[in-house]
Amino acid sequence: MRSPRITEHPTDMTVARNDPVTLKCSADGTPAPTIEWYRDGELIISSNGNGHKSGSNSHRVMLPGGDLFFFRVVHGRKESDAGVYWCLARNPQGSSRSRNATLTVACKSYKEKNVDGKLETLLCMFFDWTVALLITGGMNTLTPSGGSSQPVGMEKGNPWVATNNHFNETR
Structure with missing residues (x-):
């Protein structure tokens, strides 16, 4: 029996809106730990099925080794994947938290119908x-x-x- 240890930490990434990206996280321990991903302090996905997902059509999934894969990075007024991420490895012996990684979304400015002088x-x-x-x-x-x-x-x-x-x- 051994408490979890993060063996690969996520790193800061800059990615274009709508492009795919992978945030890395791996851990060891006995028994094998579950992995949870957090963005800006909120649980977003867990290898044991917990966490917030956007239904079965989510644009992000956790890969079997614990990496967080985005099919496409979202960045808009209502929803954005930009933020500070970390992973948490957990088993009955304890838990281990990764370093923070900032995901920055490269974007063009929003274009809306504008009013002259506004x-x-x-x-x-x-x-x-x-x-x-x-x-x-x-x-x-x-x-x-x-x-x-x-x-x-x-x-x-x-x-x-x-x-x-x-x-x-x-x-």
Whole structure:
């Protein structure tokens, strides 16, 4: 009889929205431990069948060895897989918790029907900014909280580009 020990910890991952990803976790112990996965402190899935699943059509499953596999990473206003994950190995002798792993979802900003002159706030985790977008009839300007020279999205095939900490749609 031996208490569980995590032998492979999950690692931080950045993945594009709708792409698959695997968070690793393996453990040993006697008897063999069950594995539980947590996101932001909430149990999401367990090898013994407990935990929250989105029905039989869940976009994530636990593999036989304990890894957490996402068929596609979800990131939207109502649901997102982004967060801090860890696994917990448990048997009658005790439990062992893995290190934290942050899953970051690379995304484009959300596009909705905008009203001229209305201030919109967009969040894109890939660039780690919250930006404000003022919709004006012609040129749209994005002002990031951090300021960088990275494109931040596409509008009808035209990329947003940075100039002096302002993001402008190219036409």
